[in-house]
Amino acid sequence: MSHSTYGRMWTEAQGALQDMLEEELPAVPPRPQKDRLLVFQTLATFYVKYLQILRSLEAVYDQMVHPQKRRVVRHVLDGVTGRLLELKNEMVELEFSEFHYYDDILQDLKLTPGDLEVPIPRYFVSEKLRVLREREKLLAQILARGEHLDPAPEVRARALPIDEAVRLVQVSERARQGRLRASFMKEIRREEERYRQGRNCNGDTLDPNAAATLIQKVWLGYSTRKRMKKERLEEMVFLGMEPPPQQGRQSAAQVRMQQVECTRRLLQEKHEADFLQAKDKIKDSVREVEGPDMQQTLQEQIRQWFIECRDATGKFPDFPSIDEGGSAAIFAQKTPEQVAAELAAKEEEKEKRKKSKGKKGKSSGKEKKKDRKGKGKGKKGDADSEEETGWKMPPSSFLPAVVEGANTYKEVWQHRDESQNFTQTFDAQLVREEKRVEVEEEVRVQVDELMRQELKNLKIIVDRVKDKKKKKGKKKSKKKKKKGKTSKKKKRREKDQTADRTIESLYEELVLEGVLIKPLNVKLSEYIGEYSYLGTTLRQADIEPMPSLSDVRQLVALYGILPLGSQAVHERAPLVKTLLLAGPAGVGKRMLVHALCTETGANLFNLSPANLAGKYPGRSGLQYLLHVVFKVARLLQPSVIWIGDAEKTFYKKIPKPDKEMEPKRLKKDLPKLLKLIKPEDRVLIVGTTQRPFDADLKPLCKVYRKIILIPRPDYATRLALWSRSLEERGGQLSPELDLSSLAKVTDGYTQGRILRAVQAVLTQRRLDLQTQRPLRALEFIPPLARQDPVYKDEEETFKAWYSRTPLGKKRARAARASEEGEMGNGPEKGGKGKKKMMEGKAKGKKKKK
Numbered sequence: 001m002s003h004s005t006y007g008r009m010w011t012e013a014q015g016a017l018q019d020m021l022e023e024e025l026p027a028v029p030p031r032p033q034k035d036r037l038l039v040f041q042t043l044a045t046f047y048v049k050y051l052q053i054l055r056s057l058e059a060v061y062d063q064m065v066h067p068q069k070r071r072v073v074r075h076v077l078d079g080v081t082g083r084l085l086e087l088k089n090e091m092v093e094l095e096f097s098e099f100h101y102y103d104d105i106l107q108d109l110k111l112t113p114g115d116l117e118v119p120i121p122r123y124f125v126s127e128k129l130r131v132l133r134e135r136e137k138l139l140a141q142i143l144a145r146g147e148h149l150d151p152a153p154e155v156r157a158r159a160l161p162i163d164e165a166v167r168l169v170q171v172s173e174r175a176r177q178g179r180l181r182a183s184f185m186k187e188i189r190r191e192e193e194r195y196r197q198g199r200n201c202n203g204d205t206l207d208p209n210a211a212a213t214l215i216q217k218v219w220l221g222y223s224t225r226k227r228m229k230k231e232r233l234e235e236m237v238f239l240g241m242e243p244p245p246q247q248g249r250q251s252a253a254q255v256r257m258q259q260v261e262c263t264r265r266l267l268q269e270k271h272e273a274d275f276l277q278a279k280d281k282i283k284d285s286v287r288e289v290e291g292p293d294m295q296q297t298l299q300e301q302i303r304q305w306f307i308e309c310r311d312a313t314g315k316f317p318d319f320p321s322i323d324e325g326g327s328a329a330i331f332a333q334k335t336p337e338q339v340a341a342e343l344a345a346k347e348e349e350k351e352k353r354k355k356s357k358g359k360k361g362k363s364s365g366k367e368k369k370k371d372r373k374g375k376g377k378g379k380k381g382d383a384d385s386e387e388e389t390g391w392k393m394p395p396s397s398f399l400p401a402v403v404e405g406a407n408t409y410k411e412v413w414q415h416r417d418e419s420q421n422f423t424q425t426f427d428a429q430l431v432r433e434e435k436r437v438e439v440e441e442e443v444r445v446q447v448d449e450l451m452r453q454e455l456k457n458l459k460i461i462v463d464r465v466k467d468k469k470k471k472k473g474k475k476k477s478k479k480k481k482k483k484g485k486t487s488k489k490k491k492r493r494e495k496d497q498t499a500d501r502t503i504e505s506l507y508e509e510l511v512l513e514g515v516l517i518k519p520l521n522v523k524l525s526e527y528i529g530e531y532s533y534l535g536t537t538l539r540q541a542d543i544e545p546m547p548s549l550s551d552v553r554q555l556v557a558l559y560g561i562l563p564l565g566s567q568a569v570h571e572r573a574p575l576v577k578t579l580l581l582a583g584p585a586g587v588g589k590r591m592l593v594h595a596l597c598t599e600t601g602a603n604l605f606n607l608s609p610a611n612l613a614g615k616y617p618g619r620s621g622l623q624y625l626l627h628v629v630f631k632v633a634r635l636l637q638p639s640v641i642w643i644g645d646a647e648k649t650f651y652k653k654i655p656k657p658d659k660e661m662e663p664k665r666l667k668k669d670l671p672k673l674l675k676l677i678k679p680e681d682r683v684l685i686v687g688t689t690q691r692p693f694d695a696d697l698k699p700l701c702k703v704y705r706k707i708i709l710i711p712r713p714d715y716a717t718r719l720a721l722w723s724r725s726l727e728e729r730g731g732q733l734s735p736e737l738d739l740s741s742l743a744k745v746t747d748g749y750t751q752g753r754i755l756r757a758v759q760a761v762l763t764q765r766r767l768d769l770q771t772q773r774p775l776r777a778l779e780f781i782p783p784l785a786r787q788d789p790v791y792k793d794e795e796e797t798f799k800a801w802y803s804r805t806p807l808g809k810k811r812a813r814a815a816r817a818s819e820e821g822e823m824g825n826g827p828e829k830g831g832k833g834k835k836k837m838m839e840g841k842a843k844g845k846k847k848k849k
Contacts, residue, residue, distance in 0.1 A: 003424050006064050010073065013056035014409050017076070020049055021403060024393070032390035039391050040094055041105075047087045048105050048116070054080050055119045062122045065267045066424040067275040068431075069413060076405035077121065078568040082398035088558055089574040090394070096810035098555060098708065099547045101535040113531035113550070118557035120524060124565035125601045126265065132601045135636075139518055142511045242735070275426040282428065283435040287442075294440055298327065298447045305330050306455065316459050319452050326448040397572040497627050503635055506628050510605070513615055515629065519597035519604040524561065527553050527588055527595060528724055528751070530716035542815070546711040546795070549588075555708050556592050564600040564638040564682050571679045576706055578674065578685045580646060582692045583710030583798070584790045586752025589688040593642050596686065600638050605629050608644035613661035622665055626673060630683070638682040646687030646704070647695035670703050693801045701806055709802050712750055712790045719743040721751055725758045726775070730767050734774040742777045748789030757783040 024046070033039050057077045064070050091100055102116065125132065160168070206214075236242035309317040320329040412430070421427070498506060510516035529549020538545040559579055563570040581589040597604045607629065616625040633639035643649065648663035649670070670685075677683055687704055689695070701707070713721060722739050733739070746754060760783040761775075802808050 003065070003422075006060050009056055010060045010064070010069070011414075013053050013060065014076075014406065014414075016049070016053050016056075017080070017402065017406055020046070020053070021399075021406060024396075024399065025403070030393075032392050034390040036094065036391075040091065043087055043091050043094065044100065044102050044105055047084065047091065048102055048109060048111070050080055050084045050087065051118065052111075052115065054084060055115075058119045058121050062126075063261065063264050064424075065264055065271050066421075067268075067272050067426050069424075070268070072405055072408050072413065074123075076402060076409075078566055079398045079401035079405060081121075081562055081566065082569045082573045083396060083402060085558060085562060085569070085573040086396055086398065092807075094391075096807055096814050098706075098807065099535070099545075099551045101532070101539065103533075103536040113533075116531070116550075116554065118554050118562070120557060120561055120599050121565060124561075124599060128601055135603075136518070138507075139511060139516075142508050143518075242733075271425055275431075278426060278428065279431055279435065282431050283439065286432060286435050286439050290436065291439060291443055294443045295447055298444060299451065302327055302330065302447070302451045303454075306458065316455060316462070319448070319455050322448075327444055327451065496631075497624055498631065503632065506632050507636070510628065510632060514611060515605055515607070515615075515625070516632070517604050517606050519602075520591075520594040522591055522594045522598055524553060524557060524592075524595040524599055527591060528717060528721050529553055530714070530720055532714070533716075544811070546799070547709060549710070549713060549717050552592075552708055552710050556596065559706055559708075560596045560640075560684055560686070561599045564596070564602055564640070564684055567680070567682065570682050575679055576684070577677050578687070578704045578706065580687045580689065580692075580700075580704035580707045581710060582689050582707060582802075584712060584750060584794060585690045586750030587710045587712065588751055589690075589710060590644070593640065593686050593688065596684070597640050602638040602640045602682075602684075603633065603636055605633060605639065605641045606644070607641055607666065609648045609658075609661050609663040609665070610645065612665065622669065626666075626669055630673060630676065633683045634681050639684075641683065641685045643685065643687045646689040647692050647700070650695035650700045650703075652694070652696050667699065671699075674703065693797060697801075697804060707802070707805055707807070709798060711798075712748060712795065715743055715747070718746055718749075718754070721754055722746075722758075725755055726762070729758060729762045731758075731762055731775055732770050736774040736776055738777045742780060745777075745781070746784060746789075748791065749784065749787070750790060753784070753787045753789070756787065 033042075054077070057073055057080060061070060061073045061077055064073065092098060105111075106113065106115070233242060237244050306316055320326055418424075507516065527549070529552065531550045532545060532548035535545045535548070559576045563573055563576060581592060583589060594604070596602065612625075616622055629641065633641060643666070645663075648658060649666050651658075651663060654663060674685070685703075692700070719739060722742050723733060726733060726737075757780050761779050766775075803812060
């Protein structure tokens with residue numbers, strides 16, 4: 001697409017964003033809402049709309065080549081991403097569920113379920129592609145040098161006795177001779193058949209007209225059948241009942257589009273480099289040409305201010321300090337009279353403070369009693385106000401950034417004429433205006449120093465004011481020194497165990513020990529899962545549906561990929577330190593962990609109990625390992641710390657086979673390490689478990705605050721999985737292969753089981769025979785029969801376990817409260833609060849009687 005196309009996309013996205021800001025920040029503050037369903041509808045509508053804006057802005061930022069425009073788009077993009085996460089967090093707290101359904105909103109906005117997919121910004125990886133490639137090279141070199149790769153298993157040949165070896169050779173040779181003799185006999189039989197048919201046909205000769213009619217009849221039948229088969233296939237493809245032929249191949253238009261996108265990214269890098277060089281040059285030229293004039297103008301303005309203040313107050317004013325802004329505070333659109341009034345007000349405040357210090361001790365007793373009475377009254381008033389207020393939209397950390405970006409677009413880019421900027425290079429005029437402000441600030445600092453000295457001289461000469469030295473300076477300096485000593489002591493306590501080692505050596509040690517591993521190149525879009533079309537219907541019938549794999553994919557993007565990919569989003573968004581992926585074996589938990597690292601370019605640390613067995617023994621060894629892991633993870637962020645079989649860390653009772661690996665080594669240290677993770681640290685701890693019910697629930701939920709339950713795939717997901725996996729491995733989807741029956745038969749089988757069955761059937765020999773013998777559904781039944789599905793009992797066990805988690809309990813209480821008709825800000829608060837209030841009223845009536 002062209003530059004103008006992306007410009008139009010940006011304009012449309014900014015228009016939609018402006019509409020959203022008018023809804024979120026109305027001129028008149030909205031009244032608090034008490035209807036929980038209406039609140040959720042509002043939040044869900046905002047969420048879906050912001051999602052569409054995010055998709056447009058991400059495409060614009062990825063392909064726009066103008067460096068200054070890209071900075072504005074990036075600022076707004078981060079703000080919209082953070083706002084999306086805030087809205088999701090609000091919906092979770094309101095509904096007490098990680099999974100939400102937006103069927104009615106999609107219908108109102110005329111969107112499809114595909115529009116709910118969370119777009120992953122491509123700049124997460126593209127902007128640090130060189131760093132990632134260098135890291136991959138370093139990782140490969142360390143693995144090759146340390147020979148850490150798993151060696152190929154040695155195949156030991158069994159020595160055969162001579163008699164057995166001779167017998168084996170004889171059997172093979174006889175089989176070869178038999179096959180050869182059979183092929184010869186087959187060829188001889190064919191020759192005899194041809195000879196016999198030719199001899200019989202020589203006697204009977206057809207009339208040429210009859211022969212021509214017969215040939216025409218056969219040919220017309222063949223051509224008609226072929227045409228009808230083609231038309232039928234086209235109709236089935238149009239109706240979506242058959243996959244289009246050659247679906248795996250890319251069209252010429254798609255290949256061309258990819259080439260254009262790569263070319264635009266190269267152009268982005270070139271324009272960015274030119275822009276950075278020009279900024280320094282333009283700043284130097286502004287400093288040389290306009291700097292002296294700026295300095296002279298500022299000095300004249302400050303001197304004029306000196307004179308005006310002396311005329312108004314009778315003495316020279318005090319020059320503002322650096323903390324107050326220096327001379328910038330002088331010209332904040334204030335007259336000398338206003339400045340004099342401010343000075344007088346400051347002096348009055350100082351006098352009041354001196355007087356109030358002496359009266360503090362007398363009035364302390366009375367004030368305490370008043371405060372107690374006020375507090376008691378305040379509690380009742382607060383309870384009444386809570387009932388009256390209802391739900392309000394909490395303040396956002398990202399809306400100011402979005403508003404700032406929208407204003408920049410309005411003021412600078414909306415009506416800017418760029419008809420002459422065909423190549424979309426940087427705008428030199430805007431750079432000059434920006435650098436002029438920077439140069440002015442630098443010149444102002446220099447002028448302030450000069451004018452402070454000049455003002456001091458004027459006071460000495462004109463007002464005859466002596467320069468008094470404060471005696472309290474020494475005492476303050478002593479106090480500062482004491483504070484410095486305490487900070488040193490604190491630093492000594494928090495000792496860095498690896499202060500004498502470089503980050504490269506620590507990285508190499510973790511790689512050689514197998515703690516830092518290379519993630520697989522897997523994208524989140526490869527995790528196949530269809531939208532749950534029955535979710536809303538089931539919830540309306542008071543049945544809690546199992547989440548779909550599409551919902552799981554969206555949650556991994558929201559809680560893991562978006563915060564890890566952007567530093568600005570991670571620092572201000574609701575902080576997610578840990579994530580637990582729970583589900584039966586084969587549902588793709590490990591794949592999601594690798595996709596997290598691939599989409600964000602994160603390092604992957606494996607702290608699974610099985611991987612740590614025998615490494616860094618003892619308490620000191622474990623503390624050293626965790627120190628090194630978290631140090632490297634922070635310095636080389638983003639980082640993902642993966643703990644496989646997370647339930648083993650919180651075993652109620654360790655089974656005998658697992659006692660040797662000491663699975664509970666991390667139990668005490670994990671909660672402590674979570675406290676050290678700050679918003680600026682892009683580090684995420686991800687646990688995976690297929691038997692979470694074996695763990696002690698309380699400590700598990702204390703560590704893993706966000707829990708995602710991954711179910712077995714439903715019918716739609718299985719159908720998509722069969723077709724995609726067969727196509728990727730070279731299978732031809734013919735009408736003889738009934739995919740619908742396969743998807744129905746494999747109810748309960750996870751993605752891993754289905755992929756194993758596909759790999760077992762689609763050998764190279766079977767792929768070569770597809771033209772003669774098309775694939776059939778019956779071929780996949782034997783390999784599936786050798787594997788165990790996920791039975792209904794196991795799925796119910798996972799459901800029961802999830803209902804005992806903190807969020808599951810809140811959801812159950814909310815369902816009970818809605819059944820009883822209790823409404824309020826939150827079902828949990830409303831239920832208990834109303835009971836207490838009713839009990840209090842009843843007690844009050846009894847006392848009066």
